[in-house]
Amino acid sequence: MKTYYSLVMLWFSLCTTAWAQNADNVLTQQERLEGWKLLWDGKTTNGWKSSGSEAFPTKGWNVEEGVLKVLKDGKGGDIITTKTYKNFILKVDFKLTKGANSGIKYFVTRGGIGCEYQILDDIRHPDAKAGVAGNRTLGSLYDLIAAPATKPYRPQEFNTAMIVVQGNHVEHWLNGVKIIEYERNNQMWRALVNYSKYKGFPDFGDAAQGHLLLQDHGDEVWFKNIKILEK
Known part of the structure; x- marks a missing residue:
């Protein structure tokens, strides 16, 4: 028996x-043992709010069958975490509709401004050809550092973005492959910022910690499995 x-x-x-x-x-048992936490429960909007108020947007975002959706032309605005984060590994599964544009921002301290992991349909959206040398394409540090053209992206499927922050060292990953890394708070960083659209923002990207943000750019984009490991 x-x-x-x-x-x-x-x-x-x-x-x-x-x-x-x-x-x-x-979370898997292994993730729980390692200390990962869900940033979104798949059912409610708990832990998130509008970037411009203390409430979650009343329009523009839907929770459907475990997926957090930005609605096309919904005008809900960006959403941010209610908490701020310093050193972390962030994972987000995302799916783009054709021609869509969005982003995951971090070190957000005011007005929705922060470093951005670009989420974009490089083939159909014109922003992919703007900026400098591809620095507005999928996976790039938006308008600052370009992701490689040969990256492991799966169109019209869910893909996994990962952002790793340890002090001033930051990495962008896509589907398990590191696509860019950089150091901030140094002379080269300031030169990059001063040559970008953020040159008018003092100390851009230098904050020790900040909110995380999901961007509403007027296109339909899907998010799920949003999880974080604080280090």
């Missing part, structure tokens, strides 16, 4: 682990 019970419990444990690994907006 004990052997049978042990086998049943082992089967249950394996099934639960497999379910967690494949389920959306759920």
